[in-house]
Amino acid sequence: MPNNHNPDYDVVIRGGRVVDGTRMPSFVGDIAIKNGRVAEVGSVTGTGREEIDARGLVVAPGFVDNHTHYDAQLNWDPYASQSCWHGITTVVIGLCGFGFAPCRPEDRERAMQRMTRVEAIPYEAMKLGMRWDWVTQDDFLRAFERAGIGVNVASYIPHSAIRAYVLGADDNKRGEVTPDELEQMKELVREGYRAGALGISTDQNLIDRDYDGGMLPSTIATNDELEALVSVAREFNVGSMEITPANMHIGETEIAQLKRLFVVSGRPVIHNTLIESAHLPGAWKRALDHLDAANEEHRIFATAVVHGIGSLFSLLEYNLFDDMPAWNKALACPVEQRIANLKDPAIRELLAWDVANHLNRVWSGRWNRMRVRESELKQYVGRYISEIAESEGKTPLDAFCDIAVAEGLRTMFYIEDQINSDDKANAEIVAHPYVIPGASDGGAHTQFLSMGKYPTVMLSKWVRDEKVMSLEEAHWRLSHMAASSIGLEGIGTLERGMPADIVVYDLGKLRVTPDEPYYEQILGGGKRLIEKAEGYRYIFVSGVMTFKDGECTNALPGRVLRTAAYKPKIEKVAAE
């Protein structure tokens, strides 16, 4: 008989199908948890203070989302929703060169402004929600520990933040830096490593812009500067580096750059993100071939979205046309000016030219997959732009601009095929050896996109319904591979001694819900798209339950995950 007065373990999860994240075949068995770690796996004879009946359920490692922008949101939402609703127990932040550390107190305002356009994080939410009780990278990570978090957090060292710190927050139009400035930046990268961060992250893509529509610090930086900063990795030999390159479609130039960054750093290089785009047929396949060939002598991974993505937007705030120069110029300005631009036939001509010729962009450019979703002009609601254009005898671009202008840019449009609309391609992409599922961008673009659901899609669609891969393979990818590829060690499997980050779910019932995302109000009055999940029964972080049947327990067991290069500032504490 179990002795519940003097239990052997904190929790025992009994009789589930254990998929341990190592890619070994699954088995029916028990998992015992003690002091936040997996204490036993198999047939557990001892008892738990809490006993969970997992018969008929899958027991697997919590998921690792290695591309998010929760840097701000974690200040007011310690669970990183919506990722937490989809079984994610670890989020990685500081990606794409963006972050809030290091940051001097007088530059805080500017740092928040920077995130408003590039990641479309509402300024009001940041203004109200950010604690700003840090300056250095080490302080920033410790601040999460002080406040408490509901998921684990690991961080990159953001290039734009480093650059802004050394050059001054507003000196982001200068490409060249002095040798002395470069040395200061390298020292901040070292500080990042000593704080336990993974390595440099950067962004060279024009879709990502500063609040005024101008270049980001990392975009204007020279390649020499980037390589000098990346080379600091050689002094530590931990983690990885992450880049969102000028062109997300991996061609000859891009793969050469990724290889070069590996040679300079000696660490895995993560490309963000490998996409399938309808206007570039076969580009995704060539990208996979490039990855295969490059990995003969280099170590390069790509993150990828595992499902088709739509995009809901109005031209009052949309930033995802910024990778087309004429669109960026016409739309990155005050609303009155934007309306005037969109009325101007000469500017419309430039916009049309970009759609026809600027093919490195993300959007497919297919007007027959963009429709009017909400509008005061009822005659247009639900119709595709191409069809409206035909019935009115104008070009699709004219139809699009006319509708938006007619109601002061308030029209909500929906792009059905933003990226990855070809499921045949997706099936190949998700199973590729050098592709990491994810690229959720969690915490960013939340009013246009919803990508935090990817683990639920991976398991329900690609494993259960389409049988593209085994459950063992999917769990290995979602947890251990996602962590290990970026140099995050010691998480992602359910072997004895590992942190007890665990999901327990019903594979038969797993699904994203509801069928279409809905809006929820956020801090400061903004809005975001929401998609939740059904089928997750229990989620544990460090052995403590954070969600039960979708309900948050309010526990804050999350940890800051640091690399082996972490050097706690013991002397400093002793001297104070």
Ligand SMILES: [Zn+2]
């Ligand atoms: Zn990003």
